[in-house]
Amino acid sequence: MHRLDLICSERELERVVHLIDAAGAPGYSVVRHVTGRGPHGSVSESMEFSGLGANVHVIVFCQSEALESLRQGLRPILEYYGGVGFVSQAEPL
Amino acid sequence: MHRLDLICSERELERVVHLIDAAGAPGYSVVRHVTGRGPHGSVSESMEFSGLGANVHVIVFCQSEALESLRQGLRPILEYYGGVGFVSQAEPL
Amino acid sequence: MHRLDLICSERELERVVHLIDAAGAPGYSVVRHVTGRGPHGSVSESMEFSGLGANVHVIVFCQSEALESLRQGLRPILEYYGGVGFVSQAEPL
Amino acid sequence: METSLVLQNLLSPPVLFFALGVIAVLVGSDLEIPAPLPKLFSLYLLLAIGFKGGVELLHSGLGPQVISTIAAAMLMSALVPLYSFLVLKRQLDTFNAAAIAATYGSISAVTFITAESFLGITGMPHDGFMVAALALMESPAIIVGLLLVKLAPGETKEDPREGIRWGSLLHEAFLNSSVLLLVGSLVIGGLVAAFSPSGLGKMEPFTGELFYGALSFFLLDMGIVAAQRVGDLRRAGAFLIGFAVLMPLFNAGIGLAVSWLLGLPQGDALLFMVLSASASYIAVPAAMRMTVPQASPSLYISTALGVTFPFNIVVGIPLYMAMVRLVIPAT
Amino acid sequence: METSLVLQNLLSPPVLFFALGVIAVLVGSDLEIPAPLPKLFSLYLLLAIGFKGGVELLHSGLGPQVISTIAAAMLMSALVPLYSFLVLKRQLDTFNAAAIAATYGSISAVTFITAESFLGITGMPHDGFMVAALALMESPAIIVGLLLVKLAPGETKEDPREGIRWGSLLHEAFLNSSVLLLVGSLVIGGLVAAFSPSGLGKMEPFTGELFYGALSFFLLDMGIVAAQRVGDLRRAGAFLIGFAVLMPLFNAGIGLAVSWLLGLPQGDALLFMVLSASASYIAVPAAMRMTVPQASPSLYISTALGVTFPFNIVVGIPLYMAMVRLVIPAT
Amino acid sequence: METSLVLQNLLSPPVLFFALGVIAVLVGSDLEIPAPLPKLFSLYLLLAIGFKGGVELLHSGLGPQVISTIAAAMLMSALVPLYSFLVLKRQLDTFNAAAIAATYGSISAVTFITAESFLGITGMPHDGFMVAALALMESPAIIVGLLLVKLAPGETKEDPREGIRWGSLLHEAFLNSSVLLLVGSLVIGGLVAAFSPSGLGKMEPFTGELFYGALSFFLLDMGIVAAQRVGDLRRAGAFLIGFAVLMPLFNAGIGLAVSWLLGLPQGDALLFMVLSASASYIAVPAAMRMTVPQASPSLYISTALGVTFPFNIVVGIPLYMAMVRLVIPAT
């Protein structure tokens, strides 16, 4: 099976979750309050009180078909709003 | 070496940690406040004040023997209470 | 591409981030409030009010060159202060 | 039921902030009170209500009426799950029926607090020992809830930790964080009032003056969380929604009858009704998640928090007050 | 401008704790107020200011001056972005110019609160309806900000969700969490004052007495966050830093003229100037992040929070007070 | 030692809530105060104690007794680690001995605050400048702690950042968040009292009235955390547990002698003893973690927090009070 790691702004989380559901993935997990740096600058939690939010790390374990469908939906979002997605292999315990 | 990613309810964390220790794994890391969705429905932090808790993400880097022993102990818990476990390869830095 | 997972005390985070920037990695992500156990004992969040802090989980997706340079810088820190680093393979979505 | 009473409740800060939380969700605003801030308020409210109850319990003493009221409350919390289970079993499997039944046997501290604040506004006195009743109504419901599952034939999956389940259930029933904090603060309040009374005045700004505002703030979050449950409710269906409104009414009626038999004054009778009518979304869901993982939290939390809680807060409290005034003579 | 006025502001707890936060960053201390604690204070301040404003708004009523003041405030928040955009476009691309312009059209609730506290110390009265003006100045600025981007030719990248952008913009403009909490608390304050006045006294320790200390605590965090922006500022350059000081001065001047035209008393005029002069780092950045992701948050947040906010808090408020005293006769 | 004194301390809300936290852990309850809520209370207590101390320091002024008391306190915090180290070296390696020694040279702000509250209850006055002593006792202990490691022959592993260690140690010693917040709030309190006195009354509900309740709430968490350390203690062994009880007693004795020499009144003498007797679990562990990573946090935190802290809170404060009454004449 595949493991998808997605890191993007938490402002995009709702849309990402819709895509994951639509792709038919069996589930997903979300870690909030992630900070970091990428091509668009650094993201901290210091503006959290303002509603700006930090990043989320979304993990999806899924089969190739769901991954393909997710890829189509996620790429434009990552390109427009920033964020990264990486795929690796993982087997169920 | 192996990398085990385990996501389950934080109500089961204590038992999982006991299993990890018993399996002789050299260590583990825990991320709390994980939310998500799986076959048993979605888990949010909104009931956190009630003591219901959210999910945890447990990461274990270990050798095959510890993994095997962990597998025996974890599977019944994941089956009974829900949650997922995935294994991938990782090498020490 | 490579995926580096680094777990160490949050007191070392600043120095680790400097190393990542210096190694020319395209970015990184940080999860705070990580707890766990390793060869040096267990780390909880219960002393967080004291400024002692818990662990951080740092994720870096990067190419081999950056990884090599990171390896040089990180190893002495992990040896001196504790913590673990693991490398696995991951491809961009 | 006088309109002024209804209005005064509806337009009190706690109820209005609850409504604001509901509205925020309905209009899709991103208003949220991030974890663990709601936990801060929830811990604070339990601590403060326990402490104040302990102080008042010391002043009222442990006379026969106090003891019989507390006993009646505990009995109530064991009986409600029994007949609730019979009703729920008509439509649900054993696991979900038992979990929801336990929820309704137990109590909602915030509903109790809101009723207390309402009494404060209407100037009707009540006794501190009612907090002791509140504290002791969670454990019986949890135990009866699991008994119902255990005694239902052939339905239990095997728990991977065979054998230790009962121990951890009793533990969860009596030593879960909200019971412990409530009972602990109650004892502390009594001890301080008895032996260190100069400490009372110094606690008052924290446990007393701040209380109402903190309750209002917490209800803003409760409104958000309750409204987020509306989706689950739709899936739960008309049967459960009906149950979540009618069962509290029925329980309030029983509570009123018991109060009358016990000879409770009006204020205490109202609180007894509210205890009977309310359903737990604090200690019980956590206990059920542990002991009956087969039951779906979305069902028992949504009914208790999404329907019964707002019903009691908005409609129930003034309605029960009107019933009290009809049945119990003013003193 | 009397020195005592400047001193009294500079040496008030909120400003001093702000300075302590700045110092902590400058000396490299590890002092931090971890998330989500600042959010607790930010939610609390909005709730309390709204509630108190609602109570006072009920007492002052919705007369013609109230309505014309609110209308003028909304107009101001739509106009400021327009001329700010023209200035900013000389050096910045459309996206960044529009985002910063929107920021300056909107308001900073904490600057307003600090000015209110300053009025309290100097004993100058002001009206509660100014909070309504505050609440209504965020939405127009957000809308004008996006209009500026949309109407600039050929610059928009395609949003992956074509079409739905306008809906979600209006949503963000009117229903973002700070506007909703502010307006909601304002309405609640008014309702409680009108129908459930016994609730007012019970809220007072929370929304009233605690307020000043909580503001001071929050400003400690604001000092830390503002000082962390200094690095970004260096990259932003002299043009933006100049803009972040001169534009508030200019806007305060316009605000004073409008106040004079409206016949506002001194206290209200000061608040009107502060609303005009302040820049948003709460609702607007979140809205811009969503609708103009091409703009760099480090630019619009750093100017608003790193320069304009401390400038207003430290220098602006007493300066505007001196201007008010020159222009508006005392009543 | 009068029993009423012991009882009044034992049955005060802060001590009882500490006990409740301990009990929660012992019975295995899931009661927890999740991070970062304890940090909120810890920051609040430092801010409030500093602010109040600054106000009082301004009133008492910086006379010779104030200066000599503060100097004595700083000396004490440098000496205690030296003789503690000699004792500890009999059983521990250099790293652990030095880290624990530094811990006992420094102070516990919460123990100090509890002693202040106890003075308040017994009606014994004390001076605000004792807070300045508190604030200045952390840095010397940290520095001496590292000197002990550096001067011990051949034991230091090479730090990957050679050379910069001293700079970052001094930085940590003087600019760590608790020292900075305490000293900063002290200065702010003094400035406000001197130049902006109308701000004092507005801060009072936050820094004054709320204080006692917030302390009690925080001690609930401290009880939980201290009790969680019991397991570590068992591993630490009888030697360290004995040290953690006897060394505070010894230090309190020295503190009493110094107070007598300085001619301090009873209340100040009690506080001086408490400062001498208490051990740090706030600034020092963080500094030691950074500068002596070879030492095991479970040892130095467990002794300071798991033994010495509860000992001082429960037994020490009334005991020191009895000693003060024997030695220092009432004024």
Ligand SMILES: Nc1ncnc2c1ncn2[C@@H]1O[C@H](COP(=O)(O)O)[C@@H](O)[C@H]1O
């Ligand atoms: N190479 C990377 N490795 C790990 N995380 C990254 C990387 N690049 C970006 N990120 C994360 O993705 C977030 C958004 O990146 P961006 O908006 O593309 O700058 C950053 O704040 C980081 O948290």
Ligand SMILES: Nc1ncnc2c1ncn2[C@@H]1O[C@H](COP(=O)(O)O)[C@@H](O)[C@H]1O
């Ligand atoms: N396919 C998946 N990928 C990532 N996380 C998952 C997946 N399935 C389940 N989870 C996580 O595991 C938790 C428990 O799942 P369950 O109880 O089996 O529904 C969910 O709330 C998710 O956080």
Ligand SMILES: Nc1ncnc2c1ncn2[C@@H]1O[C@H](COP(=O)(O)O)[C@@H](O)[C@H]1O
């Ligand atoms: N084998 C492991 N798997 C996962 N996390 C680990 C492992 N070993 C250590 N850690 C993490 O690294 C932190 C520091 O380890 P150490 O200081 O080396 O004991 C621990 O507290 C754990 O969070």
Ligand code: NA
């Ligand atoms: Na009930």
Ligand code: NA
């Ligand atoms: Na403005």
Ligand code: NA
């Ligand atoms: Na000491």
